Amino acid sequence: MLIALLPYPLMTYLNCVQGRRYEKVYIVLGVWTAINFVIVVFLQITNIRDFFETMTSSHLIIIALIFTMAITIIRDVMKGYVKAYREVAIGFVAIMVAGVFEIALTYIVSARLNGISLCIGLVVLLIAAALKTIRDTFNIEKEKQIAIAASASKAQFLANMSHEIRTPINTVIGMNEMILRENENEEIDEYAHNIKSASQMLLSLINDVLDFSKIEAGKLQIVEKEYYLADMLNDIVLSTQMRMQQKPLQFKVCVDENMPTQLRGDDLRIRQIMNNLLSNAVKYTEQGSVSFTAKGEQDENGYVLVLSVEDTGIGIKQEDMKNLFSSFERLELNKNRYIEGTGLGLNITERLVSIMDGKIDVESEYGKGSCFTVHIPQQIVSDEPMGPLEDGRRKTLKEDETKKTVYIPDKKILVVDDTKMNLAVVKALLKRTGAQLDTASGGMECFELTKQTQYDLILMDHMMPEPDGVQTLHLIKEDEDNLNKETPIVILTANAIAGMREQYLQEGFVDYLSKPIEVDRLEEVLEKFLK
Numbered sequence: 270m271l272i273a274l275l276p277y278p279l280m281t282y283l284n285c286v287q288g289r290r291y292e293k294v295y296i297v298l299g300v301w302t303a304i305n306f307v308i309v310v311f312l313q314i315t316n317i318r319d320f321f322e323t324m325t326s327s328h329l330i331i332i333a334l335i336f337t338m339a340i341t342i343i344r345d346v347m348k349g350y351v352k353a354y355r356e357v358a359i360g361f362v363a364i365m366v367a368g369v370f371e372i373a374l375t376y377i378v379s380a381r382l383n384g385i386s387l388c389i390g391l392v393v394l395l396i397a398a399a400l401k402t403i404r405d406t407f408n409i410e411k412e413k414q415i416a417i418a419a420s421a422s423k424a425q426f427l428a429n430m431s432h433e434i435r436t437p438i439n440t441v442i443g444m445n446e447m448i449l450r451e452n453e454n455e456e457i458d459e460y461a462h463n464i465k466s467a468s469q470m471l472l473s474l475i476n477d478v479l480d481f482s483k484i485e486a487g488k489l490q491i492v493e494k495e496y497y498l499a500d501m502l503n504d505i506v507l508s509t510q511m512r513m514q515q516k517p518l519q520f521k522v523c524v525d526e527n528m529p530t531q532l533r534g535d536d537l538r539i540r541q542i543m544n545n546l547l548s549n550a551v552k553y554t555e556q557g558s559v560s561f562t563a564k565g566e567q568d569e570n571g572y573v574l575v576l577s578v579e580d581t582g583i584g585i586k587q588e589d590m591k592n593l594f595s596s597f598e599r600l601e602l603n604k605n606r607y608i609e610g611t612g613l614g615l616n617i618t619e620r621l622v623s624i625m626d627g628k629i630d631v632e633s634e635y636g637k638g639s640c641f642t643v644h645i646p647q648q649i650v651s652d653e654p655m656g657p658l659e660d661g662r663r664k665t666l667k668e669d670e671t672k673k674t675v676y677i678p679d680k681k682i683l684v685v686d687d688t689k690m691n692l693a694v695v696k697a698l699l700k701r702t703g704a705q706l707d708t709a710s711g712g713m714e715c716f717e718l719t720k721q722t723q724y725d726l727i728l729m730d731h732m733m734p735e736p737d738g739v740q741t742l743h744l745i746k747e748d749e750d751n752l753n754k755e756t757p758i759v760i761l762t763a764n765a766i767a768g769m770r771e772q773y774l775q776e777g778f779v780d781y782l783s784k785p786i787e788v789d790r791l792e793e794v795l796e797k798f799l800k
Protein backbone atom coordinates (compact mmCIF):
# COMPACT_ATOMS: atom_id res chain seq x y z
CA MET A 270 0.00 0.00 0.00
CA LEU A 271 2.83 2.30 0.93
CA ILE A 272 4.65 1.66 -2.32
CA ALA A 273 1.44 2.37 -4.26
CA LEU A 274 1.11 5.71 -2.48
CA LEU A 275 4.81 6.68 -2.33
CA PRO A 276 4.88 8.70 -5.59
CA TYR A 277 2.33 11.19 -4.20
CA PRO A 278 4.30 13.02 -1.48
CA LEU A 279 7.45 12.89 -3.59
CA MET A 280 5.95 14.50 -6.68
CA THR A 281 3.97 17.04 -4.64
CA TYR A 282 7.11 18.18 -2.86
CA LEU A 283 9.25 18.25 -6.00
CA ASN A 284 6.54 20.13 -7.89
CA CYS A 285 6.52 22.67 -5.08
CA VAL A 286 10.30 23.25 -4.91
CA GLN A 287 10.48 23.42 -8.70
CA GLY A 288 8.07 26.34 -8.61
CA ARG A 289 5.28 24.35 -10.37
CA ARG A 290 7.16 24.55 -13.69
CA TYR A 291 6.29 20.95 -14.60
CA GLU A 292 2.92 20.74 -12.89
CA LYS A 293 1.07 19.22 -15.86
CA VAL A 294 3.35 16.15 -15.97
CA TYR A 295 2.95 15.66 -12.23
CA ILE A 296 -0.85 15.90 -12.52
CA VAL A 297 -0.84 13.09 -15.11
CA LEU A 298 1.36 10.98 -12.82
CA GLY A 299 -0.87 11.83 -9.85
CA VAL A 300 -4.02 10.69 -11.63
CA TRP A 301 -2.26 7.50 -12.71
CA THR A 302 -1.17 6.88 -9.06
CA ALA A 303 -4.70 7.45 -7.77
CA ILE A 304 -6.29 5.05 -10.26
CA ASN A 305 -3.62 2.41 -9.58
CA PHE A 306 -4.14 2.79 -5.81
CA VAL A 307 -7.90 2.33 -6.05
CA ILE A 308 -7.48 -0.76 -8.26
CA VAL A 309 -4.81 -2.50 -6.14
CA VAL A 310 -6.70 -1.86 -2.90
CA PHE A 311 -9.91 -3.15 -4.50
CA LEU A 312 -8.15 -6.30 -5.71
CA GLN A 313 -6.63 -6.85 -2.26
CA ILE A 314 -9.93 -6.32 -0.37
CA THR A 315 -11.86 -8.61 -2.71
CA ASN A 316 -9.10 -11.21 -2.37
CA ILE A 317 -8.67 -11.40 -6.13
CA ARG A 318 -4.97 -10.39 -6.10
CA ASP A 319 -2.88 -9.43 -3.07
CA PHE A 320 -0.50 -6.46 -2.95
CA PHE A 321 2.60 -8.51 -3.78
CA GLU A 322 1.05 -9.72 -6.99
CA THR A 323 0.03 -6.24 -8.10
CA MET A 324 3.32 -4.61 -7.07
CA THR A 325 4.52 -4.39 -10.70
CA SER A 326 1.93 -1.77 -11.59
CA SER A 327 3.09 0.42 -8.65
CA HIS A 328 6.70 -0.15 -9.68
CA LEU A 329 5.85 1.04 -13.18
CA ILE A 330 4.57 4.34 -11.78
CA ILE A 331 7.69 4.69 -9.64
CA ILE A 332 9.89 4.10 -12.72
CA ALA A 333 7.90 6.73 -14.62
CA LEU A 334 8.29 9.10 -11.70
CA ILE A 335 12.04 8.46 -11.49
CA PHE A 336 12.34 9.28 -15.22
CA THR A 337 10.26 12.42 -14.82
CA MET A 338 12.26 13.58 -11.81
CA ALA A 339 15.55 12.87 -13.55
CA ILE A 340 14.52 14.77 -16.68
CA THR A 341 13.11 17.78 -14.82
CA ILE A 342 16.12 18.03 -12.52
CA ILE A 343 18.54 17.79 -15.48
CA ARG A 344 16.58 20.52 -17.26
CA ASP A 345 16.72 22.70 -14.16
CA VAL A 346 20.48 22.09 -13.87
CA MET A 347 20.92 23.22 -17.47
CA LYS A 348 18.78 26.31 -17.02
CA GLY A 349 20.24 27.19 -13.64
CA TYR A 350 16.94 26.87 -11.78
CA VAL A 351 18.34 24.13 -9.59
CA LYS A 352 20.19 26.70 -7.44
CA ALA A 353 16.97 27.41 -5.59
CA TYR A 354 16.63 23.80 -4.39
CA ARG A 355 20.10 22.28 -4.76
CA GLU A 356 20.05 20.31 -1.44
CA VAL A 357 16.65 18.87 -2.24
CA ALA A 358 17.82 17.91 -5.75
CA ILE A 359 20.64 15.84 -4.17
CA GLY A 360 18.05 14.22 -1.84
CA PHE A 361 15.91 13.31 -4.86
CA VAL A 362 18.89 11.82 -6.69
CA ALA A 363 19.48 9.68 -3.57
CA ILE A 364 15.90 8.48 -3.53
CA MET A 365 15.96 7.79 -7.28
CA VAL A 366 19.10 5.63 -6.90
CA ALA A 367 17.42 3.83 -3.96
CA GLY A 368 14.28 3.23 -6.05
CA VAL A 369 16.22 1.89 -9.04
CA PHE A 370 18.27 -0.33 -6.71
CA GLU A 371 15.15 -1.69 -5.00
CA ILE A 372 13.37 -2.45 -8.28
CA ALA A 373 16.51 -3.95 -9.84
CA LEU A 374 16.90 -6.31 -6.86
CA THR A 375 13.28 -7.39 -7.14
CA TYR A 376 13.32 -8.17 -10.84
CA ILE A 377 16.90 -9.07 -11.71
CA VAL A 378 18.17 -10.90 -8.61
CA SER A 379 14.71 -11.78 -7.28
CA ALA A 380 15.76 -10.62 -3.81
CA ARG A 381 13.67 -8.34 -1.58
CA LEU A 382 14.99 -5.61 0.70
CA ASN A 383 11.46 -4.71 1.86
CA GLY A 384 12.04 -1.05 1.30
CA ILE A 385 15.25 -0.65 3.34
CA SER A 386 17.12 1.16 0.54
CA LEU A 387 14.04 3.31 -0.10
CA CYS A 388 14.00 4.23 3.60
CA ILE A 389 17.65 5.27 3.42
CA GLY A 390 16.85 7.37 0.33
CA LEU A 391 13.95 8.98 2.19
CA VAL A 392 16.16 9.86 5.19
CA VAL A 393 18.66 11.54 2.84
CA LEU A 394 15.78 13.50 1.26
CA LEU A 395 14.48 14.47 4.69
CA ILE A 396 17.90 15.82 5.75
CA ALA A 397 18.18 17.68 2.43
CA ALA A 398 14.72 19.20 2.92
CA ALA A 399 15.66 20.31 6.46
CA LEU A 400 18.86 21.91 5.12
CA LYS A 401 16.87 23.77 2.47
CA THR A 402 14.42 25.03 5.08
CA ILE A 403 17.30 26.33 7.22
CA ARG A 404 18.82 28.05 4.17
CA ASP A 405 15.43 29.58 3.25
CA THR A 406 14.96 30.88 6.80
CA PHE A 407 18.37 32.55 6.70
CA ASN A 408 17.61 34.08 3.31
CA ILE A 409 14.24 35.41 4.48
CA GLU A 410 15.88 36.96 7.54
CA LYS A 411 18.56 38.52 5.30
CA GLU A 412 15.95 39.92 2.93
CA LYS A 413 13.93 41.24 5.86
CA GLN A 414 17.00 43.09 7.14
CA ILE A 415 17.62 44.55 3.65
CA ALA A 416 13.97 45.68 3.42
CA ILE A 417 14.12 47.26 6.89
CA ALA A 418 17.35 49.07 5.98
CA ALA A 419 15.82 50.29 2.71
CA SER A 420 12.75 51.62 4.46
CA ALA A 421 14.88 53.28 7.14
CA SER A 422 17.03 54.97 4.52
CA LYS A 423 13.90 56.17 2.72
CA ALA A 424 12.59 57.66 5.95
CA GLN A 425 16.00 59.19 6.64
CA PHE A 426 16.06 60.69 3.15
CA LEU A 427 12.64 62.26 3.70
CA ALA A 428 13.74 63.62 7.05
CA ASN A 429 16.96 65.07 5.58
CA MET A 430 15.17 66.55 2.61
CA SER A 431 12.55 68.29 4.66
CA HIS A 432 15.24 69.54 7.00
CA GLU A 433 17.24 70.97 4.12
CA ILE A 434 14.19 72.59 2.55
CA ARG A 435 13.50 74.50 5.74
CA THR A 436 16.65 76.60 5.35
CA PRO A 437 15.60 78.35 2.12
CA ILE A 438 12.01 78.71 3.35
CA ASN A 439 13.44 80.28 6.46
CA THR A 440 15.15 82.85 4.25
CA VAL A 441 12.03 83.54 2.22
CA ILE A 442 9.92 84.08 5.34
CA GLY A 443 12.57 86.23 7.02
CA MET A 444 13.26 88.45 4.01
CA ASN A 445 9.57 88.80 3.31
CA GLU A 446 9.04 89.91 6.88
CA MET A 447 11.49 92.74 6.15
CA ILE A 448 9.53 93.76 3.06
CA LEU A 449 6.33 93.78 5.10
CA ARG A 450 7.95 96.02 7.70
CA GLU A 451 9.82 98.46 5.56
CA ASN A 452 7.65 98.78 2.50
CA GLU A 453 4.98 101.46 2.21
CA ASN A 454 3.62 100.63 -1.21
CA GLU A 455 0.20 98.95 -0.94
CA GLU A 456 0.57 96.78 -4.01
CA ILE A 457 3.92 95.39 -2.88
CA ASP A 458 2.42 94.88 0.55
CA GLU A 459 -0.22 92.66 -0.97
CA TYR A 460 2.39 90.62 -2.85
CA ALA A 461 4.38 90.21 0.34
CA HIS A 462 1.31 89.03 2.22
CA ASN A 463 0.71 86.42 -0.45
CA ILE A 464 4.33 85.29 -0.18
CA LYS A 465 3.87 85.08 3.58
CA SER A 466 0.82 82.86 3.44
CA ALA A 467 2.28 80.66 0.69
CA SER A 468 5.57 80.16 2.49
CA GLN A 469 3.82 79.43 5.74
CA MET A 470 1.78 76.78 3.98
CA LEU A 471 4.94 75.33 2.48
CA LEU A 472 6.52 75.24 5.89
CA SER A 473 3.59 73.44 7.49
CA LEU A 474 3.67 70.95 4.64
CA ILE A 475 7.38 70.30 5.19
CA ASN A 476 6.75 69.92 8.90
CA ASP A 477 4.06 67.36 8.16
CA VAL A 478 6.39 65.37 5.93
CA LEU A 479 9.10 65.57 8.59
CA ASP A 480 6.71 64.33 11.28
CA PHE A 481 5.39 61.63 9.00
CA SER A 482 8.88 60.36 8.21
CA LYS A 483 9.81 60.47 11.87
CA ILE A 484 6.77 58.41 12.79
CA GLU A 485 7.53 55.97 9.95
CA ALA A 486 11.10 55.58 11.19
CA GLY A 487 9.81 55.09 14.74
CA LYS A 488 11.78 58.15 15.82
CA LEU A 489 8.95 60.33 17.01
CA GLN A 490 9.01 60.54 20.76
CA ILE A 491 6.53 61.98 23.15
CA VAL A 492 8.17 64.33 25.61
CA GLU A 493 6.18 64.84 28.76
CA LYS A 494 6.46 67.93 30.90
CA GLU A 495 4.33 69.97 33.22
CA TYR A 496 2.21 72.64 31.55
CA TYR A 497 -0.62 75.06 32.24
CA LEU A 498 -3.81 73.91 30.58
CA ALA A 499 -5.20 77.43 30.10
CA ASP A 500 -2.04 78.46 28.18
CA MET A 501 -2.41 75.58 25.79
CA LEU A 502 -6.15 76.08 25.26
CA ASN A 503 -5.64 79.82 24.79
CA ASP A 504 -3.05 79.29 22.09
CA ILE A 505 -5.28 76.80 20.30
CA VAL A 506 -8.24 79.20 20.41
CA LEU A 507 -6.16 82.21 19.32
CA SER A 508 -4.57 80.50 16.35
CA THR A 509 -7.99 79.26 15.21
CA GLN A 510 -9.42 82.76 15.49
CA MET A 511 -6.63 84.04 13.25
CA ARG A 512 -7.25 81.26 10.76
CA MET A 513 -10.96 82.07 10.64
CA GLN A 514 -10.51 85.73 9.85
CA GLN A 515 -11.09 85.25 6.14
CA LYS A 516 -14.26 83.20 6.56
CA PRO A 517 -17.72 84.22 7.74
CA LEU A 518 -17.79 81.49 10.36
CA GLN A 519 -18.86 81.60 13.97
CA PHE A 520 -16.34 80.16 16.42
CA LYS A 521 -17.91 78.65 19.52
CA VAL A 522 -15.62 77.83 22.40
CA CYS A 523 -16.82 75.81 25.37
CA VAL A 524 -14.22 75.05 28.00
CA ASP A 525 -15.02 73.44 31.35
CA GLU A 526 -13.80 75.82 34.09
CA ASN A 527 -13.30 72.98 36.53
CA MET A 528 -10.50 71.39 34.60
CA PRO A 529 -7.19 71.20 36.51
CA THR A 530 -4.83 74.19 36.26
CA GLN A 531 -1.68 72.20 35.63
CA LEU A 532 -1.18 68.88 33.86
CA ARG A 533 1.72 66.71 32.80
CA GLY A 534 1.99 65.46 29.22
CA ASP A 535 3.21 66.50 25.77
CA ASP A 536 1.34 69.77 25.30
CA LEU A 537 3.10 70.61 22.02
CA ARG A 538 1.80 67.44 20.39
CA ILE A 539 -1.71 68.09 21.77
CA ARG A 540 -1.56 71.58 20.23
CA GLN A 541 -0.50 69.99 16.94
CA ILE A 542 -3.41 67.52 17.06
CA MET A 543 -5.95 70.22 17.84
CA ASN A 544 -4.53 72.61 15.26
CA ASN A 545 -4.85 69.88 12.63
CA LEU A 546 -8.47 69.17 13.55
CA LEU A 547 -9.43 72.83 13.86
CA SER A 548 -7.71 73.87 10.64
CA ASN A 549 -9.53 71.03 8.83
CA ALA A 550 -12.84 72.18 10.32
CA VAL A 551 -12.18 75.72 9.06
CA LYS A 552 -10.94 74.47 5.66
CA TYR A 553 -13.90 72.22 4.99
CA THR A 554 -16.65 74.55 6.28
CA GLU A 555 -17.99 77.40 4.17
CA GLN A 556 -20.81 78.63 6.41
CA GLY A 557 -22.17 78.07 9.88
CA SER A 558 -19.87 77.42 12.78
CA VAL A 559 -16.88 75.62 14.18
CA SER A 560 -17.11 74.58 17.84
CA PHE A 561 -14.25 73.70 20.13
CA THR A 562 -15.10 71.91 23.36
CA ALA A 563 -12.65 71.00 26.11
CA LYS A 564 -13.43 68.97 29.18
CA GLY A 565 -11.91 66.24 31.28
CA GLU A 566 -13.07 62.96 32.69
CA GLN A 567 -11.78 60.52 35.24
CA ASP A 568 -11.46 56.89 34.15
CA GLU A 569 -9.98 53.85 35.89
CA ASN A 570 -6.43 54.78 34.77
CA GLY A 571 -6.55 58.46 35.70
CA TYR A 572 -7.40 61.80 34.14
CA VAL A 573 -8.37 61.97 30.47
CA LEU A 574 -8.51 65.17 28.44
CA VAL A 575 -11.49 65.16 26.08
CA LEU A 576 -11.20 67.70 23.25
CA SER A 577 -13.64 67.91 20.40
CA VAL A 578 -14.04 69.90 17.22
CA GLU A 579 -17.41 70.11 15.53
CA ASP A 580 -18.19 71.84 12.26
CA THR A 581 -21.17 72.48 10.01
CA GLY A 582 -19.11 71.83 6.88
CA ILE A 583 -19.18 69.45 3.95
CA GLY A 584 -19.18 66.29 6.07
CA ILE A 585 -17.72 62.92 5.14
CA LYS A 586 -19.48 60.13 3.25
CA GLN A 587 -19.94 56.88 5.17
CA GLU A 588 -17.96 54.93 2.55
CA ASP A 589 -15.03 57.38 2.82
CA MET A 590 -14.71 56.96 6.57
CA LYS A 591 -12.35 53.98 6.21
CA ASN A 592 -9.86 56.07 4.22
CA LEU A 593 -10.05 59.10 6.47
CA PHE A 594 -6.88 58.34 8.42
CA SER A 595 -4.81 56.86 5.57
CA SER A 596 -1.62 58.69 4.63
CA PHE A 597 -1.71 60.90 1.52
CA GLU A 598 -5.43 60.12 1.16
CA ARG A 599 -7.69 63.03 0.30
CA LEU A 600 -11.40 62.50 -0.06
CA GLU A 601 -13.65 63.79 -2.83
CA LEU A 602 -10.82 65.27 -4.81
CA ASN A 603 -13.13 66.83 -7.42
CA LYS A 604 -14.94 68.84 -4.82
CA ASN A 605 -11.92 69.69 -2.68
CA ARG A 606 -9.44 70.38 -5.47
CA TYR A 607 -9.09 74.03 -4.53
CA ILE A 608 -8.64 73.39 -0.82
CA GLU A 609 -4.98 73.05 0.04
CA GLY A 610 -3.82 69.89 1.73
CA THR A 611 -1.68 66.79 1.46
CA GLY A 612 -3.84 64.18 3.17
CA LEU A 613 -1.19 63.75 5.86
CA GLY A 614 -2.77 65.78 8.68
CA LEU A 615 -5.28 63.23 9.94
CA ASN A 616 -2.85 60.35 9.55
CA ILE A 617 -0.30 62.16 11.74
CA THR A 618 -3.06 63.18 14.15
CA GLU A 619 -4.26 59.61 14.59
CA ARG A 620 -0.73 58.31 15.08
CA LEU A 621 0.11 61.02 17.61
CA VAL A 622 -3.05 60.24 19.56
CA SER A 623 -2.24 56.55 19.60
CA ILE A 624 1.41 57.14 20.65
CA MET A 625 -0.04 59.04 23.62
CA ASP A 626 -2.33 56.05 24.43
CA GLY A 627 -5.39 58.04 23.48
CA LYS A 628 -8.14 57.52 20.95
CA ILE A 629 -9.91 59.54 18.28
CA ASP A 630 -13.59 59.24 17.29
CA VAL A 631 -15.31 60.71 14.25
CA GLU A 632 -18.97 61.25 13.63
CA SER A 633 -20.04 62.82 10.39
CA GLU A 634 -23.07 63.35 8.30
CA TYR A 635 -22.44 64.06 4.65
CA GLY A 636 -23.51 67.60 3.79
CA LYS A 637 -24.19 68.52 7.41
CA GLY A 638 -20.87 68.46 9.24
CA SER A 639 -18.40 66.45 11.25
CA CYS A 640 -17.31 66.02 14.83
CA PHE A 641 -13.85 64.78 15.80
CA THR A 642 -13.23 63.93 19.46
CA VAL A 643 -9.89 62.98 20.98
CA HIS A 644 -9.37 61.38 24.38
CA ILE A 645 -5.83 61.81 25.71
CA PRO A 646 -4.72 60.55 29.13
CA GLN A 647 -2.74 63.15 31.13
CA GLN A 648 -1.46 63.33 34.69
CA ILE A 649 -2.75 65.99 37.07
CA VAL A 650 -0.08 68.21 38.62
CA SER A 651 -2.38 70.74 40.28
CA ASP A 652 -6.09 70.01 40.49
CA GLU A 653 -7.08 73.54 41.43
CA PRO A 654 -9.87 74.55 38.97
CA MET A 655 -8.54 76.41 35.96
CA GLY A 656 -11.30 79.06 35.89
CA PRO A 657 -12.82 80.74 32.85
CA LEU A 658 -10.64 80.73 29.77
CA GLU A 659 -11.72 84.23 28.72
CA ASP A 660 -9.56 85.78 31.48
CA GLY A 661 -6.43 84.18 30.20
CA ARG A 662 -7.32 85.05 26.64
CA ARG A 663 -7.91 88.69 27.34
CA LYS A 664 -4.59 88.84 29.13
CA THR A 665 -2.74 87.40 26.15
CA LEU A 666 -4.43 89.80 23.74
CA LYS A 667 -3.64 92.78 25.96
CA GLU A 668 -0.01 91.75 26.20
CA ASP A 669 0.11 91.66 22.41
CA GLU A 670 -1.32 95.15 22.11
CA THR A 671 1.18 96.71 24.48
CA LYS A 672 4.18 95.08 22.83
CA LYS A 673 6.76 97.56 21.53
CA THR A 674 9.84 96.99 19.43
CA VAL A 675 12.97 96.45 21.44
CA TYR A 676 15.49 99.23 20.74
CA ILE A 677 19.01 98.41 21.95
CA PRO A 678 21.64 100.40 20.04
CA ASP A 679 24.19 100.04 22.83
CA LYS A 680 24.14 96.22 22.83
CA LYS A 681 26.52 93.94 20.93
CA ILE A 682 25.18 90.76 19.43
CA LEU A 683 27.11 87.99 17.69
CA VAL A 684 25.22 85.83 15.19
CA VAL A 685 26.75 82.50 14.20
CA ASP A 686 25.48 80.42 11.28
CA ASP A 687 27.23 78.50 8.51
CA THR A 688 24.50 79.39 5.97
CA LYS A 689 24.91 82.88 4.52
CA MET A 690 21.17 83.14 3.84
CA ASN A 691 20.35 82.50 7.49
CA LEU A 692 22.84 85.15 8.61
CA ALA A 693 21.20 87.63 6.26
CA VAL A 694 17.77 86.82 7.70
CA VAL A 695 18.81 87.26 11.32
CA LYS A 696 20.65 90.46 10.42
CA ALA A 697 17.56 91.81 8.71
CA LEU A 698 15.30 90.85 11.58
CA LEU A 699 17.59 92.58 14.06
CA LYS A 700 17.98 95.74 11.98
CA ARG A 701 15.08 97.51 13.67
CA THR A 702 16.58 96.98 17.14
CA GLY A 703 19.62 99.12 16.22
CA ALA A 704 21.90 96.61 17.97
CA GLN A 705 25.58 96.33 16.91
CA LEU A 706 25.97 93.12 15.00
CA ASP A 707 28.89 90.81 14.32
CA THR A 708 28.56 87.63 12.31
CA ALA A 709 30.57 84.42 12.18
CA SER A 710 30.12 81.68 9.62
CA GLY A 711 31.30 78.82 11.78
CA GLY A 712 32.08 77.61 15.27
CA MET A 713 35.83 78.30 15.08
CA GLU A 714 35.36 81.85 13.74
CA CYS A 715 32.90 82.49 16.54
CA PHE A 716 35.34 81.16 19.13
CA GLU A 717 38.10 83.47 17.82
CA LEU A 718 35.75 86.49 17.92
CA THR A 719 34.65 85.73 21.48
CA LYS A 720 38.29 85.89 22.58
CA GLN A 721 38.61 89.46 21.29
CA THR A 722 35.22 91.09 21.85
CA GLN A 723 32.77 90.95 24.68
CA TYR A 724 29.17 90.50 23.47
CA ASP A 725 25.89 91.00 25.29
CA LEU A 726 24.23 88.10 23.52
CA ILE A 727 25.25 85.32 21.14
CA LEU A 728 22.76 83.72 18.74
CA MET A 729 24.25 80.39 17.70
CA ASP A 730 23.10 77.96 15.03
CA HIS A 731 23.04 74.32 16.11
CA MET A 732 23.74 72.38 12.91
CA MET A 733 27.15 73.49 11.64
CA PRO A 734 30.17 71.54 10.42
CA GLU A 735 32.43 70.84 13.40
CA PRO A 736 32.48 72.39 15.86
CA ASP A 737 28.67 72.62 15.87
CA GLY A 738 26.69 75.02 18.05
CA VAL A 739 26.79 72.87 21.16
CA GLN A 740 30.54 72.15 20.81
CA THR A 741 31.28 75.84 20.26
CA LEU A 742 29.36 76.73 23.42
CA HIS A 743 31.52 74.28 25.37
CA LEU A 744 34.69 75.74 23.80
CA ILE A 745 33.71 79.22 25.01
CA LYS A 746 32.58 78.12 28.47
CA GLU A 747 35.68 76.00 29.06
CA ASP A 748 38.17 78.63 27.84
CA GLU A 749 39.56 80.16 31.07
CA ASP A 750 40.17 83.75 29.87
CA ASN A 751 37.35 83.99 27.37
CA LEU A 752 35.62 87.38 27.46
CA ASN A 753 32.23 85.71 26.86
CA LYS A 754 32.27 83.01 29.51
CA GLU A 755 29.22 84.59 31.12
CA THR A 756 27.50 85.88 27.95
CA PRO A 757 24.02 84.44 27.41
CA ILE A 758 24.02 82.14 24.36
CA VAL A 759 20.76 81.35 22.55
CA ILE A 760 20.65 78.39 20.20
CA LEU A 761 18.95 78.60 16.78
CA THR A 762 17.58 75.30 15.66
CA ALA A 763 15.50 73.81 12.89
CA ASN A 764 14.98 70.77 15.13
CA ALA A 765 12.10 72.25 17.03
CA ILE A 766 11.08 69.05 18.69
CA ALA A 767 9.17 69.21 21.93
CA GLY A 768 11.44 68.75 24.91
CA MET A 769 14.56 70.03 23.13
CA ARG A 770 14.40 73.15 25.27
CA GLU A 771 15.32 71.21 28.42
CA GLN A 772 18.19 69.52 26.62
CA TYR A 773 19.59 72.83 25.38
CA LEU A 774 19.26 74.42 28.80
CA GLN A 775 21.18 71.51 30.28
CA GLU A 776 24.00 72.06 27.79
CA GLY A 777 24.31 75.66 28.97
CA PHE A 778 22.21 77.67 26.51
CA VAL A 779 19.87 80.22 28.05
CA ASP A 780 17.06 79.71 25.53
CA TYR A 781 16.35 78.47 22.03
CA LEU A 782 14.77 79.95 18.92
CA SER A 783 13.31 77.63 16.36
CA LYS A 784 13.80 78.31 12.66
CA PRO A 785 12.21 79.98 10.80
CA ILE A 786 12.68 82.59 13.45
CA GLU A 787 9.51 84.40 14.43
CA VAL A 788 10.04 88.11 14.97
CA ASP A 789 7.97 88.11 18.15
CA ARG A 790 9.94 85.25 19.69
CA LEU A 791 13.22 86.93 18.74
CA GLU A 792 12.18 90.19 20.36
CA GLU A 793 10.96 88.30 23.42
CA VAL A 794 14.42 86.76 23.77
CA LEU A 795 16.14 90.13 23.31
CA GLU A 796 13.89 91.66 25.92
CA LYS A 797 14.57 88.83 28.33
CA PHE A 798 18.37 88.89 28.09
CA LEU A 799 19.28 92.42 27.05
CA LYS A 800 17.00 94.79 28.92
Ligand code: ADP
Pocket residue numbers: 549550553580582583584585593598599600601605609610611612613614615616639
Ligand atom coordinates in the same frame (compact mmCIF):
# COMPACT_ATOMS: atom_id res chain seq x y z
P1 ADP B 1 -5.76 67.41 4.08
O1 ADP B 1 -4.37 67.96 4.09
O2 ADP B 1 -6.21 66.99 2.72
O3 ADP B 1 -6.74 68.27 4.79
P2 ADP B 1 -6.15 65.45 6.21
O4 ADP B 1 -5.40 64.19 6.47
O5 ADP B 1 -6.17 66.46 7.28
O6 ADP B 1 -5.59 66.02 4.86
O7 ADP B 1 -7.64 65.03 5.86
C1 ADP B 1 -7.89 63.99 4.92
C2 ADP B 1 -9.19 64.23 4.20
O8 ADP B 1 -10.29 64.08 5.11
C3 ADP B 1 -9.34 65.62 3.63
O9 ADP B 1 -8.77 65.70 2.35
C4 ADP B 1 -10.85 65.83 3.61
O10 ADP B 1 -11.38 65.28 2.43
C5 ADP B 1 -11.33 64.98 4.79
N1 ADP B 1 -11.61 65.82 5.99
C6 ADP B 1 -10.80 66.06 7.02
N2 ADP B 1 -11.40 66.84 7.95
C7 ADP B 1 -12.62 67.10 7.49
C8 ADP B 1 -13.74 67.88 7.98
N3 ADP B 1 -13.68 68.52 9.16
N4 ADP B 1 -14.86 67.92 7.23
C9 ADP B 1 -14.92 67.26 6.05
N5 ADP B 1 -13.92 66.54 5.52
C10 ADP B 1 -12.77 66.45 6.22
